Amino acid sequence: MTATSPEQVIEEFEKRLIGSPNSSLLWIKYMSTILKLVDLATARTIAERALTTISFRQESEKLNIWLAFLNMEHLYGTPETLKGVFARSVVYCEPRTMWMQLAKMYAGSGKQEETIETYQTLVKKFGQSCKVWLAYAEYLYERDVGAARKLLAASLKVLPKRKHEKTTMKFAQLEYRTASVERGRTLFEGILANSPKRIDIWSVYLTMEENLCKKAHGSANKELLRRLFERIVHTKLSSKKAKFFFKRYLEFEKNFGSAATVDHVKDLARQYICIQRRFSEKRELFKQSALPNGIRIASVNTPGACIGAGMFIETRRNAQLPPIPGYAAARYSLEKLSFKATKNLTEQNMHARLDALVGAVQTKAHRESILYSGAVVPSHLKQLMELLNEVVTQPLVTSKDLKEMQAVIGYELDELKAKPDDLLPELAHGPAFYSTHSKQIDDTMFMDWNSIVGIPQDLQHVTVESVMKYWRTMYMPQNMIVVGAGLPHGELYNAAMDTFGKIEKMPLSDESSSDLEYVGGNQYIENEELPLVHMCVGFEGAKASSDRTYSMAILQMLMGGGSSFSAGGPGKGMYSRLYTQVLNRYHWIDSCKIFNFSYPTSGMFGIHGSALPSHSRDLAQLLLDQLHGMTLPLTSIEVERAKNQVKSAVLMGLESRLVELEDLGDQMCNLKKYVSPSEICERIDAVSAEELRRTATDVLNSKPTVVAYGPLHRMPPYDTILKWHQSLFKKT
Numbered sequence: 001m002t003a004t005s006p007e008q009v010i011e012e013f014e015k016r017l018i019g020s021p022n023s024s025l026l027w028i029k030y031m032s033t034i035l036k037l038v039d040l041a042t043a044r045t046i047a048e049r050a051l052t053t054i055s056f057r058q059e060s061e062k063l064n065i066w067l068a069f070l071n072m073e074h075l076y077g078t079p080e081t082l083k084g085v086f087a088r089s090v091v092y093c094e095p096r097t098m099w100m101q102l103a104k105m106y107a108g109s110g111k112q113e114e115t116i117e118t119y120q121t122l123v124k125k126f127g128q129s130c131k132v133w134l135a136y137a138e139y140l141y142e143r144d145v146g147a148a149r150k151l152l153a154a155s156l157k158v159l160p161k162r163k164h165e166k167t168t169m170k171f172a173q174l175e176y177r178t179a180s181v182e183r184g185r186t187l188f189e190g191i192l193a194n195s196p197k198r199i200d201i202w203s204v205y206l207t208m209e210e211n212l213c214k215k216a217h218g219s220a221n222k223e224l225l226r227r228l229f230e231r232i233v234h235t236k237l238s239s240k241k242a243k244f245f246f247k248r249y250l251e252f253e254k255n256f257g258s259a260a261t262v263d264h265v266k267d268l269a270r271q272y273i274c275i276q277r278r279f280s281e282k283r284e285l286f287k288q289s290a291l292p293n294g295i296r297i298a299s300v301n302t303p304g305a306c307i308g309a310g311m312f313i314e315t316r317r318n319a320q321l322p323p324i325p326g327y328a329a330a331r332y333s334l335e336k337l338s339f340k341a342t343k344n345l346t347e348q349n350m351h352a353r354l355d356a357l358v359g360a361v362q363t364k365a366h367r368e369s370i371l372y373s374g375a376v377v378p379s380h381l382k383q384l385m386e387l388l389n390e391v392v393t394q395p396l397v398t399s400k401d402l403k404e405m406q407a408v409i410g411y412e413l414d415e416l417k418a419k420p421d422d423l424l425p426e427l428a429h430g431p432a433f434y435s436t437h438s439k440q441i442d443d444t445m446f447m448d449w450n451s452i453v454g455i456p457q458d459l460q461h462v463t464v465e466s467v468m469k470y471w472r473t474m475y476m477p478q479n480m481i482v483v484g485a486g487l488p489h490g491e492l493y494n495a496a497m498d499t500f501g502k503i504e505k506m507p508l509s510d511e512s513s514s515d516l517e518y519v520g521g522n523q524y525i526e527n528e529e530l531p532l533v534h535m536c537v538g539f540e541g542a543k544a545s546s547d548r549t550y551s552m553a554i555l556q557m558l559m560g561g562g563s564s565f566s567a568g569g570p571g572k573g574m575y576s577r578l579y580t581q582v583l584n585r586y587h588w589i590d591s592c593k594i595f596n597f598s599y600p601t602s603g604m605f606g607i608h609g610s611a612l613p614s615h616s617r618d619l620a621q622l623l624l625d626q627l628h629g630m631t632l633p634l635t636s637i638e639v640e641r642a643k644n645q646v647k648s649a650v651l652m653g654l655e656s657r658l659v660e661l662e663d664l665g666d667q668m669c670n671l672k673k674y675v676s677p678s679e680i681c682e683r684i685d686a687v688s689a690e691e692l693r694r695t696a697t698d699v700l701n702s703k704p705t706v707v708a709y710g711p712l713h714r715m716p717p718y719d720t721i722l723k724w725h726q727s728l729f730k731k732t
Contacts, residue, residue: 003317006037006038009033009034009037010034013026013029013030013033017030017053020060021053021054022053022054022055022058023056023061024049024050024058024064024065024586025064027046027050027053027054027065027068028048028064028065028457029069030046031043031046031047031050031068031069031072032052033044035072035076035134040072040076040077044069044072045318045546046067046441047065047068047072048066050064051066051069051092062092062093063093063094063097063461066089066092066093066098067084067101069085069089070082070085070086070089070098070101070102070103070105073085074109079323084402086098086102093686095124095125095126095687096125096126096129096131096132099118099121099125099126100122100131100132100135101123102118102121103115103118103122103135103136103139103316104135106118107139108355112143115139119132119135119136122135122136123136123154123155123158125648127155127159128158128160130155130159130163130166130167131172131680132171133151133154133155133159133167134167134171136151137151137170137171137174138174141174141177141178141179141330142178145179148174148179149171149179149183150514151171152167152168152171155167155699156168160536164687165191165194165195165198165201167582168187168190168191169187169188169191169204169223172184172185172188172191172205172208173204173208175187176211181212181448182207188201188204188208191344192205194319196235197235197237198237199237199241202232202245205228205233206228206229206248209221209225209228210225210252212225213225213252213256222256222257225252226257226261226372229245229248229249229252232245232248233245233249233268233272236416239276242272244459245596246265246268246269246272249265249268250262250265250266253265256539258329285300285301286298286300286674286676287299287301287489288489288668288674289489289493291477291493291496291497291500291501292501293377293477293500293503293504293505294477294478294480294505295477295480295481295482295496295500295501295503296480296481296482296668297318297481297482297483297484297489297492297493297496298482298483298484298664298665298668298674299479299483299484299485299487299488299489299492299664300485300660300664300674300676301485301486301487301488301489302483302485302486302660303486304485304486304652304657305377306359306375306376306377306486306545306657307372307375307376307377307378307381307484307486307487307657308373308376308483308484308485308657308658308660308661309373309374309381309384309385309388309482309483309484309485309487309492309495309661310371310372310374310375310388310482310483310484310658310661310662310665311371311372311373311388311480311481311482311483311500312369312370312371312481312482312483312661312662312664312665312666312668312669313368313369313370313371313372313392313474313475313478313479313480313481313594314368314369314474314479314669315331315368315369315370315474315479315561316368316369316600329405329406329409329461329466330462330466330469330470330471331365331370331470332365332405332409332476333397333401333402333405333409333462333467333612334335334365334370334395334397334467334470334471335363335364335365335370335373335397336405336408336409337395337397337401337405338363338372338391338395339354339361339363339387339391340396341393341396342390342391342395342396343395343396344390344394345394345396350387350390353383353387354387355379356383357374357376357383357387358373358376358377358379358380359375359376359377359380359384360374360375360376360658361373361374361384362374362658364662367599368599369665369666369669371483371661371662371665372388372391372392373483373661374387374388374658375656375657375658378486378487381487381491381492381495382495382602383499385495385496385499386499387496388499389499389500392475392480392500393475393500393503395468395471397464397467397468399463399464402462402463402464402467406462407564410675417512417658420530420532420534420610420709420710421534421591421593421608421610423534423709424535424536424606424608424707424709425536425538425595425597425606425708427523427525427707428538428604428606428705428707429597429604430521430523431519431520431521431523431705431706431707432518432519432520432521432604432705433517433518433519433602433604440485456506464681477500477503477504477505478505480500480503481665481668481669482496482500483661483665483668484661484672485657485660485661485663485664486657501509507632516528516599516600516601516602517601517602518540518602518603518604518702519703520540520702520704520705520707521703521704521705521706522706522707523706523707523708524708524712524715524718525707525708525710525712526710526711526712527709527710527711528711530709530710530711531618532590532610532611532612532613532710533611533612533613533616533708533709533710533711533712533714533715534608534609534610534612534706534708534709534710535608535609535610535616535619535620535623535706535707535709535715536595536606536607536608536705536706536707536708537606537608537609537620537623537624537627537680537704537705537706538595538604538605538606538607538704538705538706538707539604539605539606539627539699539700539702539703539705540602540603540604540605540699540702540703541596541597541598541602541603541604541699541703542598542605543598543599543600543601543602543607544598544600544603544666544670545600545670545671545672546598547683548695548698549598549603550680550683550684550687551594551691551692551695552598552605552613552695552699553596553646553684554639554643554684554687554692555594555596555605555630555642555692555695555696556594556595556596556605557576557642557646558576558577558630558634558638558639558641558642558692559576559577559578559594559607559626559630559650560576560577560579560593560594561576561578561579561591561592561593561594561607562578562579562583562591562592562593563583563590563591574636575641576636576642577626577629578592578593578594578607578626581629582609582622582626586611586618586622588611588612588614588615588618588630589609589610589611589619589622590610590611591609591610592607592608592609592610592623592626593607593608593609594606594607595607595608599670600669600670604705605699606627606705607623607626607627608623609622613710613711613713613714614714616708616712616713616714616715616716617714617715617716620715620716620721620724621724624721624725625728626725627696627700627728628700628725628728628732630692630693630696630700631693631700632693632695633689633691633693634689634693635690639689639692643684643685643687646684647680647681647684650677650681651677651681654677697732700725700729700732701729704721704722704725706718
């Protein structure tokens with residue numbers, strides 16, 4: 001600033017404030033300059049102007065002005081004017097902040113009586129805040145250690161229990177810095193006695209001792225710190241936390257120890273790694289066996305507070321056999337009737353047993369399997385297995401139950417028909433796999449007999465006799481797998497032997513095998529009432545036992561997709577191809593997503609999308625272009641991102657015992673072996689970008705399956721779409 005006279009200074013500041021009226025820094029400089037060149041009264045006027053000029057939304061800027069105003073009154077005003085400004089500030093600003101600032105002002109100017117009086121008011125008004133107690137303690141530790149120590153007991157009487165350890169730790173740090181190191185150690189040891197795995201407390205404790213060693217190189221301090229490191233590295237910690245402390249221990253020995261002590265730390269680290277590996281191998285050890293009657297048993301001993309056990313039943317049937325009336329509905333009727341009344345238990349008795357079970361149970365029916373499972377505390381394994389035995393071997397089906405189930409399944413089918421994004425991949429199974437055995441579900445819609453929800457005609461044919469025939473056909477020992485997670489295999493075997501060992505072995509029916517074959521085809525379903533046209537294009541995917549399943553999963557994640565109205569956020573796939581190249585680019589697209597199904601002998605990989613009917617032709621071309629785009633060069637960034645997302649999905653899903661049981665059953669059913677999560681991640685990492693391109697090319701080298709649903713007056717016919725596909729495939 002070049003101005004020298006008060007008038008010039010005021011003029012220059014006023015010009016600058018026109019451009020930055022909300023700048024507290026500029027206002028404070030203005031106040032300070034005027035205070036020096038003019039007088040206190042004019043500076044107060046400027047402070048008042050600042051408070052009225054700065055926008056009410058700029059809370060931090062206003063707070064700065066209030067603090068500067070208080071400082072000015074404290075240094076140049078009278079106690080009365082200071083109290084007046086302070087009384088106004090607590091109305092407009094956060095009161096605790098202003099009270100603490102006032103205490104700091106008094107402390108900085110050496111006004112001990114006013115400081116103590118202010119801090120006492122603070123702890124009375126804001127006793128639930130540990131910051132208030134700690135600020136008071138810091139002040140007293142420099143002047144009256146005895147009074148400061150009394151504050152700890154007083155604070156713990158007022159503060160919430162969750163803040164006790166943090167407050168005690170801060171007092172311990174103050175003891176180290178200003179008073180007694182021994183008392184600080186006592187406080188830390190008291191916290192760790194109650195919370196031995198509080199890593200943050202351990203870290204601060206070690207830091208305080210390390211600082212002592214740096215100040216005074218006495219052997220006593222080094223030995224004490226060395227004992228602390230020994231304690232923490234021998235505590236049961238996660239690998240990440242153990243690595244942190246081993247690195248600190250090693251650094252300490254390099255600075256203050258000898259070659260022998262450095263080697264000692266390295267040996268400890270090696271021992272820890274060996275123990276962790278043995279523990280991991282022991283816990284993840286997969287075992288399988290079989291009961292004398294043919295029921296298979298599979299378990300994986302993964303860590304966790306609860307255990308899981310279930311009965312996985314394969315319900316596949318030969319696709320070449322003629323449809324059985326009521327087949328699909330029978331499977332889902334048994335699902336809906338599970339954990340209700342059985343031949344030995346009334347529904348009330350079943351509910352009583354479930355209430356006594358410390359855990360959760362569920363039944364899930366899929367296209368080719370049913371899983372009855374539960375997650376319970378280890379001591380309730382026997383009770384869970386007894387309940388599973390009742391539900392699986394003693395089902396009770398009545399005509400009244402079937403009527404209720406028909407209504408439920410019918411409602412679910414209506415719900416599915418109202419969600420085309422879910423319906424189309426389901427409809428695609430008809431022309432893709434069951435072209436000769438799909439069935440009309442209304443005037444225009446066809447669905448395969450093995451549908452995930454059944455079909456109305458199926459519901460009409462289902463009877464008590466058909467359900468029980470299905471149960472006798474499918475619920476045989478040869479189709480059953482007892483699965484367990486989180487418990488030793490021997491315990492699961494014994495529990496299964498006590499409950500399911502009494503089932504008699506039966507000859508395997510011809511209907512229990514499956515020979516699913518991808519054939520491809522099309523199905524166009526006209527519905528002028530829908531506001532959007534929905535389309536699905538699929539190709540033959542990988543069977544479950546194929547190594548290509550890893551490539552398919554990565555491609556599915558890389559392509560991604562979703563709705564154009566998604567809120568986004570971490571993990572929503574907003575950087576996937578279908579978001580960046582489709583949903584964020586074309587306004588007429590409502591949704592677009594990749595789907596991927598794998599079965600024991602075949603699979604289906606494809607894309608479905610929804611758009612305005614006027615863009616039906618554009619939608620068909622765009623879906624094909626995106627699928628064929630997978631055969632073009634892939635960037636390392638998108639490939640690695642997709643790999644990480646697949647691994648994250650696998651590992652996060654397996655955190656649930658019930659999901660873990662489902663995964664184990666699926667693997668035993670489809671792969672006839674178990675692939676551990678670590679092996680899955682290794683196989684995912686091993687997939688290259690070139691392998692993804694080869695997989696995409698192999699997928700597209702099959703007959704497409706096309707399903708369209710909605711107003712189809714502008715939808716190109718199947719032959720046209722087939723020609724587009726063949727033309728694009730020749731270019732790859």
